[in-house]
Amino acid sequence: MLRTFRPGQRCEVWIASVTGERELVFTSNDVLLEAPNWTLDGRSLVLNGDGALWRVDLGSRTLSQVPLTGIPDLNNDHVLAPDGNNIFLSANDGHIYRAALSGGRATRLTEDDGSFHFLHGxxxxxxxxxxxxIESGDFTQPGRLMTIPSDGGASSRVDVGGGHCDGPEYSPDGQWLYLNTESFTSRPGHAQLARVRVDGSGFERLLESATVDWFPHLSPDGELASYIRFPGGTEGHPADLPVDVVLVSTGDWTAPLHAWPLFGGQGTLNVNSWSPDSTRFAYVAYPVS
Structure with missing residues (x-):
């Protein structure tokens, strides 16, 4: 089911600077936008909304739809290909697709293997x-960390324990997968940040906190990371909560450099939204008047 606005709600697309400033770049109470990606040329943000893919031009501050065919309604799991010309997308049928960022017909990459596939890296x-x-699309079951060739084919599991995990994303050097996981606790929820080598070794916790921490995103130079911090006790990553978007150095995840409080959660920071020059990143807030 597509997400919709609450009465009096709008979405705000913000850009945060690593020096602590932030700038509002787009507002809408018509299309509920989620999960920005920053294009490789630095000129646009790509987001999903109403099951479609959209582009916010940062020069003109205008919104336009990316014309895709051959794909069901999108969710907020999408990442740009390193070539800057293509995008990988998760759809509400549980499959992963590839399409040109300029639009056109999408190609399905995943097989009918009995699982839903939620792309992140x-x-x-x-x-x-x-x-x-997620086996059989049963959301009472924990999500498992999986990898697959980008042209499709057989999937492989990377073991990060029995707890639910989400948001797996490659480090800029390709050696690590960064993620959030519930494998460090027996309490419901309480996701924490972690990483594991791509070969499955070296699984380690990055930060021990009383909050519920999701979606670590490394800057292209690998020096900084953003993530979203939910209140303690939050199960999953729901919408419409008081949350914080947090900036840290990857050398010390325990000492935030900056934090931006907002009303949001789901859709705010699900995928990597860093600018190509590692100086800024985007996120979405959902205030209610």
Missing amino acids: VSPDGKELAYVG
Whole structure:
């Protein structure tokens, strides 16, 4: 089911600077936009909304739809290919697709293997995708960290314990997958940030906190990371909560450099939204008047 606005709600697309400033770049109470990606040329943000793909031009501050065919309604799991010309997309049928960023017909990459596939990462060389697999689309079951060739084919599991995981994303050097996981606790929810080498070794917790932490995104230079912080006790990553978007150095995840409070959650920061020059990143807030 497509997400819709609450009465009096709007979406606000913001750009945060690594120096702590932020700028509102687009507002809509018509299309509920989610999960920005930053294009490789630095000129646009790509987001989903109403089941479609959209582009916000940062020069003109205008919104236009990317004309895609051959794909069901989209969700908020999408990542740009390293070539800057293509995009990988998750759709509400549980499959992953590839399409040109300029639009056109999409190609399905995943097979009918009994699982839903939620894309989150593409390797720096563009050859592999990381996704969360949920068996039979049963959301009472934990998500599993999976990888698949970017042209399709057989999937492989990366073991990160028995807890639910989400948001797997490759480090800029391609050596690690960064994610959030519930494998460090027996309590419901309480996702924490972690990483694991792509070969499945070296699984480690990055930060021990009383909050519920999701979706770590590394800057292209690998020096910084953003993530979203939910209140303690939150199960999953729901919409419409008071949350914080947090900036840290990858050398010390325990000491936030900046934090931006907002009303949001789901859709705010689901995928990597860093600018190509590693100086800014985008996120979405959903205030209610």
